[in-house]
Amino acid sequence: MARTTPLRWRDIADDLRRRIESGDLASEDGSSGRRPLPPEKELELHYRASRNTVRDALAWLRQQGYVVSEQGKGTFVVPRPDIVHVTLRAVELGLAPGAVSDDWYNRDAAIPVGRNASVSQVKVEVQEGTKVIARYLQTKSGSEFISRHQEIFLDDKPWVLQTSFYPLEFATNGASRLLYPRDIPEGAVAYLGEALGYREVGFHDEIKARVPDENEKRFFRLGDSAASVVFETVRTAYSSDGKAFRVTVTVWPADRTRLHYNDGDVPLDVLKTPGLASTDEPGTDSPAEAAGGG
DSSP states (O other), rough: OOOOOOOOOHHHHHHHHHHHHOOOSSOTTTTOOOOEEOOOOHHHHHHOOHHHHHHHHHHHHHHTTTTTEETTTTEEOOOOOEEEEEOOOGGTOOOOOSSSSSSSSTTSSSTTTTTOEEEEEOOEEEEOOHHHHHTTTTTTOOOOEEEEEEEEEEEEEEEEEEEEEEEEEEEEEEEEEEEESSOOOTOOOHHHHHHOOOOOOOEEEEEEEEOOOOHHHHHHHOOOSSSOOEEEEEEEEOOOTOEEEEEEEEEEEEEEEEOOOOOOOOOOHHHHTTTTOOOOOTTOHHHHHHTOOO
16 A cells, blocks of 8 residues: 655665564565565665655665666675574584584584584694783783684585684693694594693683774675674683683674584473574564563
8 A cells, every 4th residue: 555655765774674684575586595676666666766766765765785787787785594492502502612523512502403514624823812812711911822714615605604713732742633633533622631721611602793994804705784793702712720722713604604502401302403582574663562562
């Protein structure tokens, strides 16, 4: 039904964005799976707006990464990526970081059931650590560290960037494999236990959302929209003497990642398949909205 009063371009853009996020603009293009927006003429009639006003609204949606226009074909909704649910605290499953496993569990998270994770070759560097890394590892500013960096893929698609930091003296004191540009199949934590006697008794996670840098934009194929942010988790592992011996910085694209923790008596199906208790289907309320929260 046509509206009775004209709208500004931002009002139109906000309404179209809401309809895109709710799934109201359903796909009619079964061959490609993309969702086309109504033609400009139809939008002009629906919103009782001029052509320029509608085009300004569409230009804003393109800038924010919601739609893409193709000459002679129309304007299409940019597909939303599949949501990946990741358990960061998997102790209840016997999958604590550093567990002896060939799976991605020894990289600090349990991958979703039925998904296949693969990793790039390890890139190893010896570098002077930043003040932040030095603080996490409880060492002096300017100390040298070993960094081990990998790109991680899920079902052959870019998924995670991860870098772990270790004091350089670990290598000179017997853990020389940290310097090799190869994976450590049993996990670095298990290896440090064998080589140096370190035993992880706990870890601390710090999580923040931030704007991606240029390398992260390239790897995750992110744009400049408001949705193009990343989660950064910083996990510090501690030994029985209370000393930090490893810091792992992991970067996840926020538009396709949900991070989960477990604590206490949690049903087994929730532990094994996080995310099934919630939903990312269009048109559903978030837990806060369902509870009436703001």
